[in-house]
Amino acid sequence: MKREKSEALFEKAKSYFPGGVNSPVRAFRSVGGTPLFIEKGKGAHIWDADGNEFIDYCGSWGPLILGHANDKVVDAIKKAVEKGSSFGAPTALENDLAELILKNNKYIQKLRFVSSGTEAVMSAIRLARGYTKRNKILKFEGCYHGHSDSLLVKAGSGLVTFGNTSSAGVPEGVVNDTIVVSLNNEQAVKQAFAEFRDQIACVIIEPIPANNGLLLQRKEYLQFLRDICTENKTLLIFDEVINGFRVGFDGAAGYYNIQPDIITYGKIIGGGLPVGMYGSSVEIMSCISPEGPVYQAGTLSGNPVAMAAGIAQLTECLKPNFYQDLETKTQFLIDSIFSNLKSLQTSDS
Numbered sequence: 227m228k229r230e231k232s233e234a235l236f237e238k239a240k241s242y243f244p245g246g247v248n249s250p251v252r253a254f255r256s257v258g259g260t261p262l263f264i265e266k267g268k269g270a271h272i273w274d275a276d277g278n279e280f281i282d283y284c285g286s287w288g289p290l291i292l293g294h295a296n297d298k299v300v301d302a303i304k305k306a307v308e309k310g311s312s313f314g315a316p317t318a319l320e321n322d323l324a325e326l327i328l329k330n331n332k333y334i335q336k337l338r339f340v341s342s343g344t345e346a347v348m349s350a351i352r353l354a355r356g357y358t359k360r361n362k363i364l365k366f367e368g369c370y371h372g373h374s375d376s377l378l379v380k381a382g383s384g385l386v387t388f389g390n391t392s393s394a395g396v397p398e399g400v401v402n403d404t405i406v407v408s409l410n411n412e413q414a415v416k417q418a419f420a421e422f423r424d425q426i427a428c429v430i431i432e433p434i435p436a437n438n439g440l441l442l443q444r445k446e447y448l449q450f451l452r453d454i455c456t457e458n459k460t461l462l463i464f465d466e467v468i469n470g471f472r473v474g475f476d477g478a479a480g481y482y483n484i485q486p487d488i489i490t491y492g493k494i495i496g497g498g499l500p501v502g503m504y505g506s507s508v509e510i511m512s513c514i515s516p517e518g519p520v521y522q523a524g525t526l527s528g529n530p531v532a533m534a535a536g537i538a539q540l541t542e543c544l545k546p547n548f549y550q551d552l553e554t555k556t557q558f559l560i561d562s563i564f565s566n567l568k569s570l571q572t573s574d575s
C-alpha cells in the first residue's frame with residue numbers, strides 16, 4: 227500500500243502540532259504506524275492522500291451515523307452557509323433542532339446547545355453543582371466524559387477514592403471534589419454516599435459505556451443509581467454523548483426507560499459539525515444564565531450551519547424503521563465477523 231503522501235504530511239504536521247495531531251487518538255499510537263491523512267469520504271468509504279480506499283469503521287468516532295458526506299446533510303450545510311455562518315444572535319434553526327429533539331424525547335424538557343461533548347458535560351456538572359449547591363461529583367472508572375479538568379481523573383486503589391489527576395496541568399484541588407468508583411459496584415456507591423452525605427451534587431455515568439470497549443451495565447444497576455440519587459437529592463447525569471441517537475432516538479434513557487436529571491448529547495447531534503447539548507427539566511434548566519445564576523455561554527453555540535447539519539441528520543434518524551435497519555446491518559456485520567472467526571478457527575485446527 228502506498229503511504230508516501232500521508233507520511234510526508236505527517237512529517238510536516240509534527241512541526242505544527244504536538245504529536246502531529248489536533249487530538250491525541252489520531253496519532254495512531256494505540257494501533258501502531260503513522261496516521262492516514264484523509265482526502266475524502268462518501269458513505270461507508272474513505273480515501274487517503276495516497277488514493278487508498280478504505281471501509282471506515284470509525285465514523286469520525288461516532289458522529290457520522292449516516293456515513294460520510296450524506297447528500298441531505300451536505301445540501302443542508304450548503305444552504306445554511308450561503309446565508310452566513312454565524313451571527314451572535316438567535317436563528318430559527320436553533321428552534322428547529324431543539325423542537326426535533328424535545329418532541330421525540332420525553333426525558334428532557336429544555337436544553338442548551340454548546341459546541342462539543344466536553345463542553346456539554348462540563349456545563350452539566352456546573353449546572354448540577356449550582357442547582358444542588360454542593361461541590362462533589364461521583365464518576366466511574368472506565369467512563370470518559372471529555373477533557374474538562376474535574377473529569378480528568380483516574381481511580382486510586384480503594385473502593386471509594388478521590389480522583390488522582392490523569393493529566394498534568396490539572397490541580398489536585400480541582401479533582402479533590404471528584405469521587406471515582408468502579409463500575410457495577412453498588413457497595414462502592416453506597417459507601418461514597420455514606421461517607422459524603424449531603425455533599426454529592428451529581429453522579430455522572432455513560433449509561434452505555436462505550437469509550438473503553440463496550441461495558442454494558444445492567445438495567446438494575448442504572449435503576450439503583452437512579453434510586454440512590456433520588457434518596458440523596460443528588461442529580462443523576464446520563465452522559466449520552468456517544469450513545470445518544472445511536473441505540474434509539476431517545477438514547478439510553480429511552481432504551482432503559484430511566485429518567486436521569488440531566489442528559490448530555492454530542493457527536494451524532496451535529497451531523498458531523500461541532501455541536502453538543504445538555505438538557506433537563508424546566509425547573510433545573512432555569513438555573514442557567516440569563517434565567518438563573520449558573521453562567522454558561524458560547525460565541526458559536528447554536529451555530530446555524532451546525533444546526534442545519536444536525537437537523538438534516540436527525541431527520542433521517544426519525545424516519546420509520548431507521549433504527550431497525552441499523553440493528554439489522556449491525557447484526558449482519560457481527561454475524562459475518564463471528565462466522566469468519568469460526569472458519570479461521572476450523573482451518574487452524
Ligand SMILES: *Cc1c(COP(=O)(O)O)cnc(C)c1O
Binds near residue numbers: 468
Ligand atoms: C466523545 C465523548 C465526550 C467528549 O466529546 P467531545 O466532543 O470529544 O468533546 C464526552 N462524553 C462521552 C461519553 C464521549 O463519548
